[in-house]
Amino acid sequence: MIFETERLEVRKLILEDLPFFHKMQSNPNVMRYADGEVSTLAAHSIELTTLISKYSLPENNFWIYTIERKVDRFFLGTLALVKDGEDDEIGLRFLEEYWSLGYGTEVCQRLLEYCKQIGIQKIGATVVDLNRASTKILIGLGFKQVRKFINKEMQLQETKYERYL
DSSP: OOEEOSSEEEEEOOGGGHHHHHHHHTOHHHHTTTTSOOOOHHHHHHHHHHHHHHTTOTTOOEEEEEEEETTTTEEEEEEEEEOOGGGOEEEEEEOGGGTTSSHHHHHHHHHHHHHHHTTOOEEEEEEETTOHHHHHHHHHTTOEEEEEEEETTTTEEEEEEEEEO
């Protein structure tokens, strides 16, 4: 386990997460503010295996973890922590049926504490402006807007947020 909240645990991905990982990654509603791409089970199997293999790399700076519910160990989504020196960033993704239940705020709040514990001084997040739920979470947790730009791949307006820890 990486860390926990009252209702959730954050842990490393495992191969048994594939059915839920695929369900999340192949949902166009989930992916529309990420990269917009949905893919096959085979492609998601390769992606999951690659993400798991990164845990053992000494210079890994791209961590994707599972967010699961404590009560039943059910996969709810993923949490990203991209450690890139000055531009450390976080990201969340949930199965659609678990949106608007407070899980995003709960896990982000604890993630900020975790980041501070591991020595991160400033954390960022980039959000498509149409993703009002994620924007609300970040602003509610004290993130400040630092710049707006157009995402070249998706051609959508995005905002970069930062918070000092």
